[in-house]
Amino acid sequence: MNDKPFIDWGWVSRHLDDVAELIGQHLQLTAIPVAIGFLIALVLATWATRHRRWIGPITAFTGLLYTVPSLAAFALLIPITGLSLLTAIIPLTTYTLLILVRNIVAGFESVPADVLEAAEGMGYTSRQRLWRIELPLAVPLMIAGLRLAVVTTIGLATVAAIIGDQFGGLGQFITEGLQTSFPTKIYLGAGLSLALAFVADFLFIRLERLITPWSRSRAGGR
Amino acid sequence: MHSQTTGHAVSRSRAATVEFDHVTKHYDSVQNRRGAAGAVDDLSFTVPAGKICVLVGPSGCGKTTSLKMVNRLIEPTSGRIRIDSVDISTRERTELRRGIGYVIQQVGLFPHQTIEENVATVPRLLGWQTARRRERAHELLALIGLDPAKYARRYPAQLSGGERQRVGVARALAADPPIMLMDEPFGAVDPIVRERLQNEFLRLQEDLAKTILFVTHDIDEAIKMGDLVAVLEVGGKLAQFGPPEEMLANPASDFVARFVGTDRGLKLLSLFRVGHLPMAEFPTVRVGDDAGTARRRSRTHAFPYELLVDDGRRPIGWIPDKAIPEEGALTADQAVPMSPRLDRRTTLKDALSLLLDANVQAGVVVDRHGALVGVVTVDEIAAWMRQRNASLGETVEGRDGTGASAEGGTEDRRAGPHGVDAHPAPAAADSP
Amino acid sequence: MDVIAWFTDPAHWSGFDGIPTRIAEHLVLCAAALLAATLIGLPIGLYIGHTGRAANLAINIANIGRAIPSYAVLVMLLPISLGLAPTLGYSPTIGLRIIPTFLAMALLAIPPILVNAYAGLQSVDRDLIEAGRGQGLREGQILRGIEIPLASSVIVGGFRTAALQVIATATIGAIVSYGGLGRYIIDGIARNDLPRVVAGAVLVAGLAIAIDLALAGLQRLLTPRGLRRPTTRGFTELAEVPQPAAGGGV
Numbered sequence: 001m002n003d004k005p006f007i008d009w010g011w012v013s014r015h016l017d018d019v020a021e022l023i024g025q026h027l028q029l030t031a032i033p034v035a036i037g038f039l040i041a042l043v044l045a046t047w048a049t050r051h052r053r054w055i056g057p058i059t060a061f062t063g064l065l066y067t068v069p070s071l072a073a074f075a076l077l078i079p080i081t082g083l084s085l086l087t088a089i090i091p092l093t094t095y096t097l098l099i100l101v102r103n104i105v106a107g108f109e110s111v112p113a114d115v116l117e118a119a120e121g122m123g124y125t126s127r128q129r130l131w132r133i134e135l136p137l138a139v140p141l142m143i144a145g146l147r148l149a150v151v152t153t154i155g156l157a158t159v160a161a162i163i164g165d166q167f168g169g170l171g172q173f174i175t176e177g178l179q180t181s182f183p184t185k186i187y188l189g190a191g192l193s194l195a196l197a198f199v200a201d202f203l204f205i206r207l208e209r210l211i212t213p214w215s216r217s218r219a220g221g222r
Numbered sequence: 223m224h225s226q227t228t229g230h231a232v233s234r235s236r237a238a239t240v241e242f243d244h245v246t247k248h249y250d251s252v253q254n255r256r257g258a259a260g261a262v263d264d265l266s267f268t269v270p271a272g273k274i275c276v277l278v279g280p281s282g283c284g285k286t287t288s289l290k291m292v293n294r295l296i297e298p299t300s301g302r303i304r305i306d307s308v309d310i311s312t313r314e315r316t317e318l319r320r321g322i323g324y325v326i327q328q329v330g331l332f333p334h335q336t337i338e339e340n341v342a343t344v345p346r347l348l349g350w351q352t353a354r355r356r357e358r359a360h361e362l363l364a365l366i367g368l369d370p371a372k373y374a375r376r377y378p379a380q381l382s383g384g385e386r387q388r389v390g391v392a393r394a395l396a397a398d399p400p401i402m403l404m405d406e407p408f409g410a411v412d413p414i415v416r417e418r419l420q421n422e423f424l425r426l427q428e429d430l431a432k433t434i435l436f437v438t439h440d441i442d443e444a445i446k447m448g449d450l451v452a453v454l455e456v457g458g459k460l461a462q463f464g465p466p467e468e469m470l471a472n473p474a475s476d477f478v479a480r481f482v483g484t485d486r487g488l489k490l491l492s493l494f495r496v497g498h499l500p501m502a503e504f505p506t507v508r509v510g511d512d513a514g515t516a517r518r519r520s521r522t523h524a525f526p527y528e529l530l531v532d533d534g535r536r537p538i539g540w541i542p543d544k545a546i547p548e549e550g551a552l553t554a555d556q557a558v559p560m561s562p563r564l565d566r567r568t569t570l571k572d573a574l575s576l577l578l579d580a581n582v583q584a585g586v587v588v589d590r591h592g593a594l595v596g597v598v599t600v601d602e603i604a605a606w607m608r609q610r611n612a613s614l615g616e617t618v619e620g621r622d623g624t625g626a627s628a629e630g631g632t633e634d635r636r637a638g639p640h641g642v643d644a645h646p647a648p649a650a651a652d653s654p
Numbered sequence: 655m656d657v658i659a660w661f662t663d664p665a666h667w668s669g670f671d672g673i674p675t676r677i678a679e680h681l682v683l684c685a686a687a688l689l690a691a692t693l694i695g696l697p698i699g700l701y702i703g704h705t706g707r708a709a710n711l712a713i714n715i716a717n718i719g720r721a722i723p724s725y726a727v728l729v730m731l732l733p734i735s736l737g738l739a740p741t742l743g744y745s746p747t748i749g750l751r752i753i754p755t756f757l758a759m760a761l762l763a764i765p766p767i768l769v770n771a772y773a774g775l776q777s778v779d780r781d782l783i784e785a786g787r788g789q790g791l792r793e794g795q796i797l798r799g800i801e802i803p804l805a806s807s808v809i810v811g812g813f814r815t816a817a818l819q820v821i822a823t824a825t826i827g828a829i830v831s832y833g834g835l836g837r838y839i840i841d842g843i844a845r846n847d848l849p850r851v852v853a854g855a856v857l858v859a860g861l862a863i864a865i866d867l868a869l870a871g872l873q874r875l876l877t878p879r880g881l882r883r884p885t886t887r888g889f890t891e892l893a894e895v896p897q898p899a900a901g902g903g904v
Contacts (some may be wrong), residue, residue, distance in 0.1 A: 032813025067866045068859040069822035074339075075839045075855035079848060118330025121293055122344050122393075123319035136334045148720060162829055163727075163843065172730050178829060183733045190726035197721040214334045214377040 008184040023192060025168035029157040032088055034149050037096030045104035055105065062098040068157045087159040088167045095156060096149040103145025107138030133174035140212050154197045158189065237271035237433045238400040239304045240292065245301035247287055260284035262458035269450065272431040276448035278438055284458030285437045289403050293319045301387040305401065323394030323402035329386045331378035336387055338374040344397040362392040367422065386416040386641060391423065404436045414563050419444060425574050442480055445489055453478050471611045496587055497566030498607055501596030506531045509538065509554055513547045514557055520546065530557040535593040537586045563588055564598060576601055584627055657850035673857065680834035680861065684820045687756055690818060699771025704797050712772040719765025724823045727756040732830050752860035755827030761818035762823055770812025774805030807877040814869040821862045835861065
């Protein structure tokens, strides 16, 4: 049996600032792609809801991007972007697109037709309708999409470290741990990325409840 | 941008005349494939200010299309719609809509806004101050019978179907528009709630006197709600336009006759109440009267019963002529227990039904203290209706084909839900 | 280009490091993991979907399954797998190469299969099931005769998601010494051999897309005629739609 402990807590306590730095990098590696992805998805989804024949092609294209396994996607970019930060950011961004576009479109479509008709009939301009009715009502599904995108990206961001150590993030602990056969680092990287994903998931559920008080207080909801 | 609009009391503001002038709407095949509403063919009629005009017809007859052309959710292919003589196509769409109340079947309350915010929708669009919007919303909630303290902060999902419909009406009234468009506003609730909402709304309308265009596919609702009824047939042709009595008494075509149904005679009866009948003084005998005098008097009229009343003229029952004793005083136990007791507000349809049910010729009509008003017989009801229909027929013939007016022939239109003659309908406003 | 040259080099088409071998390795492990995940996830999903019992379990599995990062799971299983090798009597080589990757793949493939089986059955019109019961069908007959056929497209949607997961994870498995197409990428990076890296990536991407398209076709084929819409990968639908939007209607 292996008598070395899986996790060397002494090492951990001596390297807390490294841990904090890598968590920070990981959050950055998650936030940037999700933010960019959300903006692109918002444009694509708004376009698709207004020009319905584009829904098919947009879904097919973002689906194709989603199908490429993460390690392959990072690898494919190396000849183009080298080992710059873009090599990690671009695939992580494209992964969010399918989820976000689909949820934003579903969000817009979830706005009941009678609500839109009432708004138009009462004299909302189309811009007022978008901002005051459609967007607020699409929020629950948008948030659900963001939640999924964030959690997925947290997981995929660890894979980027396989390509190289310049991206940082918790994947770097894992890779270094594997290279040096140091389980503490492996567990630290893996455990923290898992924890990060769950915390983000939880926070988004709270966020959604917080900003959609109307759906919480449903009379006889399911 | 944001316009003026000063505050209005809840009761009685302005109303406007709505005029359809040869309005036609065609759909090309592409639009039809998208499930567009029915077409409309050369529609002309005028709704006088303060009246409820019900558009009724089978599905695909263009009634909803007609309604939506008034607030320009749909643009006519040709023809004009005028509000107080102003062609609506010259007005800016959103500004026009903010001045027209709009109620739809599925209500369309904004699920993410509280009831108070929902009601204050148009005032907000018009740029009212927060405090004033609030005050107005609370005022309207009270008006429709929802306690503001309890309901203002709720969300639509927390309301019952009937409550949502009422909020929909309140929202449409918020900026005190002269015109309301109502598209099957009570169509999504169960029949009992619907009946209550209809009555409440009619009561409200007595004070509000808005000009209302009301769409329904339910002929009974049309008859009940309409001062005027426009029957449309498939293809969007106006089959008949006029007061509901006229439509029931003299359907303009086979289509209208079929649409109103074979029981239109009974429907017509439901429009009138016992108080409409001319009730002559009815001879009575009083408890304690001398039997001999009563006996002699009974021979002066053909009716084989005497009506016995007490000192307060409250009817006790009928005494058959033959059962009147030779002498002594009349007592209560000599009378046969009474046939239906009606009051002035009983509809003629109900009165007739009660009479037939009790298998009697005559019903006693009493006032709210139980004192005798008169007696109604089956024959009198029948005779009165015959006479009415005859006079209606004359007015219809004397009218021009477009049916441009609401006045005519129906001076004593049935009362609102309160009862007879409590609110004689105001004379129709002058048309342009 | 170098990548094309790499592909046309006959040396890369034979031997233990040849393209056919690597593809076979990749596919075999994927198939095995999918099979294992199906054996576990499908019955549970069908049970929950049919009985409606423990529906919260399905939803929680969906959420957890989505939150688990594949790389993290894989490496966490590695020391365990190595540590257990002497006790369970398998060779450390297998403990290093195959077991962690296989377990991670199977583990990650369970949630989409389970959840889509559940969601698929849930999506079947309750009236149809009532009608079946009313005609005297047994529960098993209802499941086989009504629910599964109607839900088959959604169920296959779960396999589609699971397949993607598995293919991607098998690629990452190369970092813990498993074979498969990921080898080219990992080795290429280690040797600074860019054409090898890119060739590996192209092969992986091509394989993933091909299998996804095949499953999408199957999904389409299984969708009852008259219900055909653009197909979707499953798994995500369930919690993506948190609650039906509060409509104004009744």
